[in-house]
Structure formats: structure tokens, C-alpha cells
Amino acid sequence: MSPDKMIHMANQIAVFFRTQPGHDQARKVADHLTDFWEPRMRRQLHAHVASGGAGLDPLVLQAAASMKPPAVEAG
């Protein structure tokens, strides 16, 4: 997926959870990404974060830091 689209989608999720009460928004973003994003999408996210994470909402960056990158597909 194009980086712009991936950034847009991730930021949309962050925007929703930022509005939710409580102090665990980053965890909620991480949970949502883990539950609904297929591993290669998450790998793309992690790769983008690793290369600076330009354009990503700070909440996404925080979430990504707490997520385990999915293992590379074993055939």
C-alpha cells in the first residue's frame, strides 16, 4: 500500500482513540492495529516507524513502540 494511505489509515485510528476517555489510548491503538491489520501491513508500519515515522500521529508512534513486529511469513 502506498505510504500515504498507510499513514492516513493509521492516523484515523489514532484520532478516534485519542478522543476516548482514560489513559491507555496508545494501547487501544496498538490493540486495534494488532486485531485488524494483517501482518504485512503492520510490518510496513514498523518499517516506516523505523525510518523516522514521518507523518504518523504521535499516538501511532507510541502504539507502534509497544507492538511486537509480526514474524516474517514462513512459506
Add this chain to the structure above:
Amino acid sequence: MKDFIIPWDDADMGTPAREGPPVTLTIDGFDVTVPEGTSVMRAAAEAGLQIPKLCASDNMEAFGSCRLCAVEIEGRRGTPASCTTPVTPGMVVHTQTPKIVKLRRSVMELYISDHPLDCLTCSANGDCELQDMAGMVGLRDVRYRAPAGRDAANHFRTRDTSGQVNPAYIPKDESNPYFTYDPAKCIVCSRCVRACDEVQGTFALTIEGRGFDSRVSFGARTDDALASDCVSCGACVQACPTATLQEKSVIELGTPQRSVITTCAYCGVGCSFKAELNGDRLVRMVPYKHGKANRGHSCVKGRFAYGYANHKDRILNPMIRDRIDQPWREVGWDEALTFAARRMRGLQDRYGRNSIGVITSSRSTNEETYLVQKLARAVFRNNNTDTCARVCHSPTGYGLGQAFGTSAGTQDFDSVAHADVVVVIGANPTDGHPVFASRLKKRLRQGARLIVIDPRRIDLVKSPHIRAAHHLPLRPGTNVAVVTAMAHVIVTEGLMDQAFIRERCDWDEFQDYAAFVADPRHSPEATAMLTGVNPDDLRAAARLYATGGNGAIYYGLGVTEHSQGSTTVMGIANLAMLTGNIGRPGVGVNPLRGQNNVQGSCDMGSFPHELPGYRHVKNPDVRAIFEEAWGVPIDPEPGLRIPNMLDAAVEGTFKGLYCQGEDILQSDPDTKHVAAGLAAMECVIVHDLFLNETANYAHVFLPGSTFLEKDGTFTNAERRINRVRRVMAPRNGYADWEVTQLLANAMGAGWTYTHPAQIMDEIAATTPSFAGVDYALLEEKGSVQWPCNEAHPEGTPLMHVDGFVRGRGRFIVTEYVATDERTGPRFPLLLTTGRILSQYNVGAQTRRTENVVWHAEDVLEIHPHDAEVRGVSDGDWVHLASRAGETSLRAVLTDRVSPGVVYTTFHHPDTQANVITTDYSDWATNCPEYKVTAVQVRLSNGPTDWQEGYNAHAERARRILAAE
């Protein structure tokens, strides 16, 4: 083949059933006990005594015009009509006294004196109540004779004996493609007029003239059936006791002799029909009166638009090709399946296990859908399965799942008869869910009040005898702001149902939510600039919903297909919980599902993150159930959703797709991106009735079967599991579940299902909400609503009665976030899309029926102000462009849309409205934002280069080599 006919009595009881305390009376010496308010006619029918009748039918109120049902009642004078006489305790009724017998014969004699005696060649021969009643009353002679030298006045002879034209003769109206109106055979019983009024609610028919001049008329004298307001639902045809209103198919094919009860394959209402046949020739589809979704009513699609099953475009043999620029080659099933299996396995070998996937169909049965997702999970060994619900109601799944704990509507359709205030948000039931709309309109005519929240002035806002109390014409994309503003009014004005909230919902979350919505920035006044909704109207609507009695919300894709689709669904759930409108008849949150089996396809585990029954694949206990049943490990990671599959295809990591019964190229947004994704794949298997648009990019075509050709079940919008029954053999050779099994077995699966009932047994064994479902139960009950299990052995018409499925209901904060799809100087208008009554989805079925007389092309609705500044007149070709693409279509000027908003449908591939829509999607589910696209409109000369290029490509892609 043994026909299955549910052994329920199909007899017409004459007048509608009533509820009330029991009343006992005597009819012809038999004691009968019926509810108070029941007619004498119905009481007699309950006792098995049929009273002759012509104008009465139990789906409409008694009318008392034909006089054939007269009876004598002891202690009363005269011969009252039994249809209009309510029972009283101790009443003694005689239905067959000499006086009555003579009277009925005389009444019948008068009817027949003005009726042609061509029974043997009449199209209603054998299916004519007039004929039956003449027999029943023992009519043996018609004594009325013409005066010497001329005919008696009549309505059926074209000329009198001297050759003079009969001014009272009106020729047959054959303008409607599906039925004829022959005034010569009419007995003016008014059943058709009353069916149109009471059952359908369109009021297209009337009786003009008085006395002998009374005639049934389609409105104005100049109107024929087609030009009138008639929506061709068929209610009048069904009501007609003679050949006056008659299906053309019966005229052509004769009276059907056998019938099979089955379920319509169009929208999510899921109407039950009797398929009536001679041999394997379908003569007509008649709505089944005991169908619990439709209660004997139908619309033009289910009733008449089944001709696609025999359309010449239907593909009946498998086809393959190596590359998509080659013509198709017809091959046998073995060759096609071996080719497909080898390619798919080859792709997995080369690009990895996750490089292929499936799309299940919301038009196929539960059993077929279950097998397709099983193919992905157990044979491909990944979770790359998705379904067309992705692009319609996936936010419902997520939103209601978060709020209530289950992803489905809370009510049955019968519930609407108990609603006092109905809120319709982003749905157009008279076009999209017509039979539900008729049931809703019936309730509205009884006095329930209506709030419509929609950018467009849909028909429900104002139509005969219906007027919405409030129409909030919001700007597309501002649903969350409007719904939250309604909650603001309810909370700040103290209109909540505190007792319900305390008892049923999470109180802490409610506190957070109440503090959030009470903020003045959510007030109708503060958000009016954004939403375009008059704040006074919004306040009044919110008060009405909160205080007007039973409040029911019905919503459609105008809610879900937005960047904040899931948030709006949560906002709707909040409104229902705030006001305590959950858990009893007449209330609830009701998603109107688009396709016939959207609910079922979601239930069956079509989504890439969840196994059947909405259970996430990450849960080891759930995986264990299926690992044991299927004997393979299940991937714990979520798979790709449809838009993700296309992105991955463009990227080069997704290479093969098995797509059953969906046309993603036409139905999914951003056509160019979909085409690029499909073109990048190395094996696309399309399993469908027709060479649809997606098939232009396919390497394997597996011919599909229609709903008439297979057994299975559909689950409608009210969670009702209805049987689909095979009424004829599959023309392509196999039912779709067999085709999927053949493909799976070609890939080494070793499946051995011999009937869909076995697939349902597997679903029941693995999925708690279906645990009690099997075909024997469905035969016995007709249908059941899930959950159906040990706790609810007969199913669940109403959900969340004593508590929410998840325990306590959750109030979720719904902050409005503007979509990034914004108007600007280049694209100053907002396009929103929808559908029309006569067409269905991408039109693959309905475009191949006579329904095209009502809608032969997609048009662009534009407000006269926006048209004027662009020099556009009604009927002009206009060019419609967004940042994603451009197309051309004709303009229709109308104030149904507000200035700044334009509207079109997506039924025709020539228009391809989705070349315009963008890749923005719902934040939670990736459901595309079909309902908001910034566009520009200008005059044009005709189709765009893109349209012409597309059509040329489609034509090339559809070439089929003649079989050798």
C-alpha cells in the same frame, strides 16, 4: 425430487386476525371462540366453514362491497355482510339459510351478467375466485336478457350486435412488463385498490366513476400502468380474484401446478416466496403469506425480476485462459478445476502461503459462504477471506459489537408495528428495502411519527398519506455531528431514561459520555454551520425520539459508508441506550442490510479477523474448535481485507483470488485502483452467473447457480435464517457449494459433503449462536432467528431483552472528525451515491430483466441552482470528475438534493460511478467512503474517453473461443 411444502394452512381467512379477549358464538350449530373484534367471516373460517366472498381478503381490512358474504344472525334484521360484522358473545349465525342461498345466487347472477363467459380460454382458468364462487353458490343460469335490438349494457364486448363500438369497453393495458390490466374482466371489488393502499402504501390505483361506471384506474385518465405511480410490487395482481390483473408469465405459460417455498435472493429483507412451477418451468413467484419477514408482500424485484436465471448472457460452462488479454476457452469442469488448483498452489509455492485469498458472497447461501471461508482457512491455510459486507455493513459489525456485544439488528421486522417514533438514518427503504418500507408506512399511517436524517429528500419524507415529522437534510459526512447533537439535547434537557442506564449500562462510561456530549460545542446550534441542519428542527427531533414512546432507529449505508461509519453506528447505539429504547417490541437499533445474505456472510466468518460467530482468530480456544473440526492449524493473525488485498496485489505480494458472486470491479470504490490490483494478480477465479466486470481480469471462470437451483439458507437483516430450496436443477451442472467443494478437493482438501444440511450441521457444531439450528428445525418452524441454542431453542426475535450480550451496554464517546475528502475550488460539490427500487446493486441480475424499463441508465441528480450556474439543463450529458476519476452521464434537475450535493446510482457498468469514488474509508473497518466524494460537474458531449476505453477493453476481455 420431492417438493417440500410447509403443511401450514394457506387459506384466506377473509379478514385480518385480531387480538383481544375470547368471544364465543355459534355458527351453523358449531361453537367457535375467537378474539374480540374478529369478523363473523373469519370466525366461520376458523371453524372450517367457508362463507362465499369476493371483495374480502385477510391481508386487508373488510370492505363490505360484494354482498356475497351475507349471513343471517338471530335477533338481527336483514342479511349483514359477515366480513364487516364483528362477533359478539352468544351470537347465533346461519350461513346457509334458503334466504341467504337465494340472495347469494342473485348477487352472483348480477356479477356474471357483466362478465365474459370465456372461462376455458381465460388466463385465470382454474385460478379464478369468481369462477369458484359461481360454483359455490350454485349459479346455473343468468336470466338477464338484452332488450330487443341491442345488447345489455356491459363492459366486456368491444362492439354490440349491430357493430356499434361499446363506449364502456376499455382495451387491455399491457404497458407494465410483468402484468396486464384487462378492464373487461373486472368486477370492481376494489381489492387491487385496497392492496395498493393498505399493503403496499403507494396509492397508485383508484376507482373512478360511480355505480355502473365505476372502473379501476391507474390515477389520471391518461395514465397507463407504467406511466402511473405504480411500483409494480404485485400486491394488486395477487389480490385480484379474476383475470383482470394477471401476471404475463401465467398468460404465456398457463396455471402453475406445483409450488416450493423459498427465499428471495435480492435485498436483506429476505422475503419468503412460493415459487410456482409446471415441471421445472418457473411460472411465477408469489409472496408467501406465512413468511415472517414479508407477511405475504413483495416488491418488483423478488416478485418479477427472476428472468436473469435464463438470460442468454448466463455462462454455463467453465472457461480458462492463461492471460487476461487472451479470449476465453471453454473447458470441462475437471480441466478448469485442475488449472485453477495448480495455479493457486503454484502461487503459494512461489510467493508464500499468504499470497492468495477469497472473497465470499453476500448473495450466496450461508453454507456456501461457510465453505469459501473454510477454503481459505483450512486449505489455503491463511485468513485472507473477506466479503462484500466489507464495503457496506462492516462498521455495523464493529460498532454494535463494541456497544452491545453482538453484531446484528436488535429486532424482528414485526417490531415496527409497535413503534411510535421511527428514525430513518441514511437509508432509503422505499427503494432499497421496499417490503420493509411498506410495513413501516403502514405503521406511519396508523399515527407513528417519522424522523428522516438524510441529505436527500427521500420518498418517505413526503409521499401519499406519509409525512415525516422532521427531515434533517444534513451535509454528507456529518452524521456523527448530528447524532451527537441529538444526544446533547437528550442529555442536557434531561430526557434520558436514567433507570435503564443505571440498570443496563456501564455507569462510569455513561458519566464520561454524558460529560462529553453535554459540552456546548456539541449543541445543535454550535454544529449547525457544519451539518447544515436547522438547530430547532434537530432539537425537536431529539425530543420526539426521546419522549414520543417506543423509538426505533433504522439505518443503512448512509451511516456506514463514511470515514466515521463505525463512530456513527456507536452514536446510534448511544441514542438507543440513552432513551431506553432497547429490549422490547417497537424499539431497537436496526441496520437495514443491503444484500440478501450480508448478515449471514458476516455470521459465517467471512471477515479476515474472525471465525464463524464473530470470534477473533487470535483466541486460542476458538481456533481449537475449528482445528479439531478441520484437522489443520488455524493462522492466529488477521488476514487481508478486500481493500488491503488490492493494495497488496499492486505491491506484488498478493497474487491469487477466488471471488464468488461479487463484482468488485463495479461495486468497489476507486475503479482504477481495483483494476490495477486485479491486473497485477496471476490467478483470478471468478465464480458467477455472468461474465461480470471483475471477470474481465479473470483467468478462470466457474459458472454459478441461481437461488432457484440450490438448497441452503439465507440470513436476513433481522437475523432470520430462512430456507432456500432448490426448485430446478442447476443449469450449470452444480450448485455453488458443490463448485467450491470441487475446487477445494482439487487442491487436496478431501471434503465429502453431499447436501448443504451437513454443512449447517458443521456450523451448528462449531458456532454457539447457531448451535440449535438444523434443517429439521427449519422445516418445522419455517425460519428461526439466531441466537438459536439451548438457551433459546426456538430462536430470538428480540435481542438484549434482560441484559446486553456483552453484559453492560457501553457508551462510547463519538467525537466528530471531518473527513479528509473536502470540497474546494477544483471539486466544489459533494457526490453521494445510492440505489433505486427497480435495480439491485451492480445490476448484474436486474439489468438482465424487464426492470430496465424503469431505470435504463444511471443519472446524476443535481439541484437547479448548481445546474444553472453550470449551464446544465435537464437531460444534458454532464461530465462528473473527482480526484480519483471521471465519467459522464445524464443530469436530472431536482430539489431532492440540496444545493452543493449531487447524487447518482451505481447500477450500470457504462457509467461506473465508482470510478469517481475515492480510497478513503472507515477508520475501524476500511469500509469505503462511498457517500462523500468531492466532485465537479460540467457539460459534456457524451461518454468520456475512459468510458469508451473501458467498454472496448471489456468487450475484448469477454471474447470466447468457440468450442472445438
